[in-house]
Amino acid sequence: xxxxIKTLFLFFxxxxxxxxGTGKFTLVPQGGTVRFEATCFDTEATAKLLTWKEFLAEExxxxxxxxxxxxxxxxxxxxxxxxxxxxxxxxxxQVEIDTRDKELEELRRIxxxxxRMNIPVVVLTSVAAGVAVGVGAIYIIE
Numbered sequence: 618x619x620x621x622i623k624t625l626f627l628f629f630x631x632x633x634x635x636x637x638g639t640g641k642f643t644l645v646p647q648g649g650t651v652r653f654e655a656t657c658f659d660t661e662a663t664a665k666l667l668t669w670k671e672f673l674a675e676e677x678x679x680x681x682x683x684x685x686x687x688x689x690x691x692x693x694x695x696x697x698x699x700x701x702x703x704x705x706x707x708x709x710x711q712v713e714i715d716t717r718d719k720e721l722e723e724l725r726r727i728x729x730x731x732x733r734m735n736i737p738v739v740v741l742t743s744v745a746a747g748v749a750v751g752v753g754a755i756y757i758i759e
Contacts, residue, residue, distance in 0.1 A: 645651055658666065
């Protein structure tokens with residue numbers, strides 16, 4: 618910043634007079650007079666005025682970069698949260714599928730076990746039991 622101030626100071630020394638209607642400025646020696654109404658700035662204020670446009674551009678650029686980074690981080694956080702939700706849902710889904718598969722396998726095993734029963738033996742056993750109950754009832758009643 619000191620180099621800029623020194624450069625501006627040398628620039629002001631190179632311009633010998635101030636012109637009222639052109640918007641230019643010059644360095645007026647202390648106690649000096651000008652032929653028009655003027656506003657005086659010190660070297661630092663003049664440097665700030667001359668660099669204000671660049672300062673605003675840099676500040677805007679920095680603000681833009683900050684906002685961009687904040688949006689990027691927010692987006693990454695949302696994506697990470699969605700990934701966590703997806704992973705958790707996939708785990709729950711897999712547990713439910715595994716449970717369903719185990720239940721289906723158990724039901725198939727039960728069905729196979731029930732099919733192994735010999736239907737004619739079941740019928741003959743049921744008939745024999747019925748006859749035995751009937752004969753036993755007759756002996757009890759007589």
